[in-house]
Amino acid sequence: MDKNVSKKIKYYGKILKRYQNVVDFYTSSQKLLKNMPKNLSYEDSVIYETSVLVTAPVLVSYVIYILKDAQRRGMQRLYFLSRDGYIMYKIAKVICNKYKINIDCRYLYVSRLVLREPIYFIDKNEAMKYFCEYGVKVSPKIVLKRAGISCEMQGKILNEIDVKFKEKLLTKDELIILREKLKNNECFIKEALEHSKSKYKIIYEYFVQEGLTENRDYAIVDVGWLGSMQRNIRQILSYAGDNRTLCGYYFGMFENGKVEDGDYNCFYFSKEFNSSRRVFFNNNLFECMCSANHGMTVGYKRNNNNSINAVFSDQELKWNVNLQLNTVEKFTKLFVSENEWNNIFIDKLSNLTQKLLKSFMMFPSINEATVYGSIPFADDPSESYMLNLxxxxxxxxxxxxxxxxxxxxxxxxxxxxxxxxxxxxxxxxxxxxxxxxxxxxxxxxxxxxxxxxxxxxxxx
Known part of the structure; x- marks a missing residue:
């Protein structure tokens, strides 16, 4: 084994052992390392070791916090939002089954794309900010795609507002100029409104089908950052007259959620709670640690039996997501066999998480940087482009x-x-x-x- 790799594995192990009296992740990690599958490729061995020593302890810590707090609040149901919530949903199911926790855990198929599409119908000004949100490779064409404008109409609209280069990459200032031009273009307004109105109808019906309008206490679970998904869910429900106060659980938040959008409960950091942790944190890498093995939700369709199912984008798995998912689930099953629920205290879990993430995110080994750095990633809600992390x-x-x-x-x-x-x-x-x-x-x-x-x- 490479000396630097061995050194990093030992470092993670020391952290887990140091916190063994708070929560015993160490025993499960050592068992899985000892029984590491043979003949793994170089990339897969790095994913396996990192999943055992960092990803699983961090995500299990977060889910423990959620379930402990949800029990205290008397929550009846948790909705884990796709796709980042997929592995957390799997962890929660294992924990609830083992410890007989009476919380209904569900997986809700949404994305920033499908949650933002109905917003133009509800609030045009806010939707325009979403359409013209900055990204590393955002062009006028991508802005119109976010608004649901067909390829046929994109050229017509851009000609009308005198934008000559559909593929030109835009700065933040240029996106503001484009936004002002689109806001006053009649063709854009008509096309965007028709698209948004149709998307509102079916996503609201999907919410009704999945129980979001039922008279029960529930919370949504996601990774966090800006709180827009909870806000959009609230806007969609509120437009139909459902003015409930939403509750959300998040790993971390860079900004405060708006009061009208409900409660935002953070595990790792927020604006008021351990906010300096964001300096040593990379949210893009964290999302890769939460990857699902299905494509992004791009819409919904009604089946012959009148139920509504999610429609996914095509996803070519270019790294071994399933190995990460399966390893984290195996870790969780070992963990619940080694720990008693009432003996797990959540007050030190975020400190343990900080030590693991700081090393992995800010000071990666060459192996970690090579393997995780090659994971395809997009900061665009429509995933119109993908780059290496x-x-x-x-x-x-x-x-x-x-x-x-x-x-x-x-x-x-x-x-x-x-x-x-x-x-x-x-x-x-x-x-x-x-x-x-x-x-x-x-x-x-x-x-x-x-x-x-x-x-x-x-x-x-």
């Missing part, structure tokens, strides 16, 4: 993350927006790059993130 960047592109370059740009370039290629996991990209002084460069990126965090807290 740790995209390889040129030295010039890497320098945009350096604190000294940012100071220079702010002083001499008036912070002018320049469209560079970006990385969804910059710490992984640095590890894979040929740049010198990687540790110093990594530290510089962390300082930038910390200064950004301080700026946000000062503003808010």
């Amino acid at each position: 740790a995209e390889k960047l040129t030295n010039e592109e890497l320098w945009q993350y350096n604190i000294f370059y940012k100071i220079y740009r702010n002083i001499f370039l008036n912070n002018k927006q320049i469209k560079y290629n970006e990385s969804f996991w910059i710490n992984g990209t640095i590890k894979l790059s040929n740049i010198s002084c990687k540790k110093l460069f990594n530290l510089s990126c962390l300082i930038c993130e910390y200064l950004h965090y301080l700026k946000l807290n000062k503003v808010n």
Whole structure:
């Protein structure tokens, strides 16, 4: 075994052993490492070890927090939102079955795409912000695709508002200009409204079918970040006259949810609770740790028996998602056989999680950066493009993350927006790059993130 790989595995093991008196993840992890399947490929061995030592302990900790708190509140049902909620749903089912927890765990097929499509019908201004949301490779064509505009009509609309390049990648400022042009285009308004109205009708009927309008206490479960999915669910229900107060569980939140959208309960960090943890956290990598083995929900269809089923995008699995899912589920089954429910206390679980995630996310080994960095990832709700999580960047592109370059740009370039290629996991990209002084460069990126965090807290 490679010395650096062995060192990282031992480090994770020491963390789990140190917290053994709080919750015993150590015994389950060691059993699975000892019985690691033979003849795994290089990539699969990294996924297996990371799943056993990081992914499973972190996600099981989060689900324990959810179930303990839901029990305390008397929740009758939990809706785990696809796709990030899939593995958490599987974990919750194992835990509830073993410990006889009387909470109905369900899996709700949604996505940012299908939840945002009806919003133009409800609130045009808010929907326009979603359509023109920034991403690393957002073009005018992608903006119109988010709004449900057909390929045939895209050219007509862009010609009318004098946009010549459908595939041009847009900066944040250019997206604002495009948004203002589209807001006043009659053809866009007509097409977007018709599309949104039809999408509202069927998603609301799906919500009714799945019990979201029933008179019972329930909460939704997701990874978090901005709270838009809970907001959109609330808007869809509220438009039909269902003004219940929603409750949501989230791993972390970068922003506070709006009061009208209900309660947001965070396990790892929020604006008010352990907010500095976001500096050492990468939400894109975390979403890969929560990957499902089915495509994104892109719509719904009514079957012959009048039930409504989700429609998925085609998904070509380019990494062994099933190995991660199966390993985490095996870990959970071992874990519940080693631990008594009443002896698990949630107050230290987030501290354990922090130690594991900080090492994995901010200071990855070359193996972790290579394997997890090659996972296809999209920041676009329509998944119109996919890039490697740790995209390889040129030295010039890497320098945009350096604190000294940012100071220079702010002083001499008036912070002018320049469209560079970006990385969804910059710490992984640095590890894979040929740049010198990687540790110093990594530290510089962390300082930038910390200064950004301080700026946000000062503003808010």
